[in-house]
Amino acid sequence: MNAKASPKKSGEKPVLDIKNLTKRYGSFTALNDLTLSLNAGQILGVIGPNGAGKTTTIKILVGLSRPTSGTATIDGVDCVEDAREMKRLVGYMPDKFGSYDNMRVSEYLDFFGAAFGMSTAQRSSRIKDVMQMTNTEYMKDRFVESLSHGMQQRVGLARTLLHDPKVLILDEPVNGLDPQSRIEMRDLLIELAGQGKTLMVTSHILPELARICQQVAIITNGTLRAFGSVDDIGSLVSQQRTVEAHLLKAGDVKSAAKVIRASIEEGAEVVESAAESIVRFRTAATEEKLAKLLVKLFKAGVYVSQFREVQTDLEEAFMSFTSTPPSSATKSPAGVTSDV
Numbered sequence: 001m002n003a004k005a006s007p008k009k010s011g012e013k014p015v016l017d018i019k020n021l022t023k024r025y026g027s028f029t030a031l032n033d034l035t036l037s038l039n040a041g042q043i044l045g046v047i048g049p050n051g052a053g054k055t056t057t058i059k060i061l062v063g064l065s066r067p068t069s070g071t072a073t074i075d076g077v078d079c080v081e082d083a084r085e086m087k088r089l090v091g092y093m094p095d096k097f098g099s100y101d102n103m104r105v106s107e108y109l110d111f112f113g114a115a116f117g118m119s120t121a122q123r124s125s126r127i128k129d130v131m132q133m134t135n136t137e138y139m140k141d142r143f144v145e146s147l148s149h150g151m152q153q154r155v156g157l158a159r160t161l162l163h164d165p166k167v168l169i170l171d172e173p174v175n176g177l178d179p180q181s182r183i184e185m186r187d188l189l190i191e192l193a194g195q196g197k198t199l200m201v202t203s204h205i206l207p208e209l210a211r212i213c214q215q216v217a218i219i220t221n222g223t224l225r226a227f228g229s230v231d232d233i234g235s236l237v238s239q240q241r242t243v244e245a246h247l248l249k250a251g252d253v254k255s256a257a258k259v260i261r262a263s264i265e266e267g268a269e270v271v272e273s274a275a276e277s278i279v280r281f282r283t284a285a286t287e288e289k290l291a292k293l294l295v296k297l298f299k300a301g302v303y304v305s306q307f308r309e310v311q312t313d314l315e316e317a318f319m320s321f322t323s324t325p326p327s328s329a330t331k332s333p334a335g336v337t338s339d340v
């Protein structure tokens with residue numbers, strides 16, 4: 001399913017507004033100067049490998065951690081200064097469900113409804129609603145710990161919706177789900193956005209979210225690498241290509257890699273494979289630059305038997321994109337912030 005929501009209306013006030021957000025643990029910077037915003041009814045996918053800073057960002061937004069500097073507001077409410085008010089606006093689903101022994105699903109939801117200060121009557125009607133929305137009615141008498149991971153994710157989402165928050169922040173909601181459950185969860189998220197809710201959803205990999213997000217932020221090592229629409233980011237990624245240099249002698253792999261590293265973008269991915277006699281690298285270099293690189297290799301005494309571009313699919317390209325360290329700014333398509 002491809003569900004692109006309404007485009008950003010100019011002048012519209014963002015529901016989520018993050019400005020220069022930084023979080024340090026001692027001398028370690030977990031999040032570095034993050035700035036991004038999101039309009040109502042949109043889904044933002046925050047993509048990044050393990051340790052990128054996704055959960056750190058979420059924890060600040062939901063009042064579980066204080067930033068070292070910078071600000072974050074949700075519907076104009078400061079996440080740090082007015083955490084109480086912010087909690088009414090936000091529904092947060094952590095990546096781990098937690099352990100709730102000897103509690104049936106209906107009791108579990110009732111417990112959280114009470115924690116939100118809802119009356120018994122309010123709870124009973126709202127629990128029915130959220131169970132219907134998340135298709136969890138049939139689980140109501142089952143013990144929470146007996147549910148499969150996919151079922152628990154649905155119940156987790158039902159809990160997140162109890163107080164009817166404007167903004168949903170979901171940490172890895174599709175992680176660990178089987179393909180069918182992923183589709184169902186994605187459909188559910190699209191439906192919630194269609195109801196006007198604003199969603200921020202994290203994932204390790206883009207293709208999981210690409211179909212449902214209007215905006216995507218790619219974070220690596222605490223730094224925002226790219227922010228824009230899925231299409232914009234797709235064009236940014238496809239500016240790069242994977243090139244293989246097949247060498248006549250396996251012993252030349254190291255010296256060839258040295259020449260290649262010195263000739264292409266700083267920090268670009270260069271993989272040496274002595275077993276294959278290949279150096280594989282990713283670059284946005286022009287044909288002319290690549291031709292000059294071939295000459296340099298020859299001058300360095302490296303005999304190249306094949307020099308060719310390797311086809312990569314979008315998923316591979318994204319994985320490669322997130323595995324390279326941030327480097328100096330390069331030209332990016334309109335509307336995309338990037339320091340790749």
Ligand SMILES: Nc1ncnc2c1ncn2[C@@H]1O[C@H](COP(=O)(O)OP(=O)(O)OP(=O)(O)O)[C@@H](O)[C@H]1O
Nearest residue numbers: 025028030048049050051052053054055056057204
């Ligand atoms: N309390 C802490 N003290 C020190 N370092 C921390 C603390 N919490 C997180 N970090 C570090 O901050 C970095 C970002 O962590 P974070 O949990 O935000 O990553 P993530 O993108 O959510 O990763 P994952 O996909 O693995 O959940 C990591 O290097 C992590 O080790």
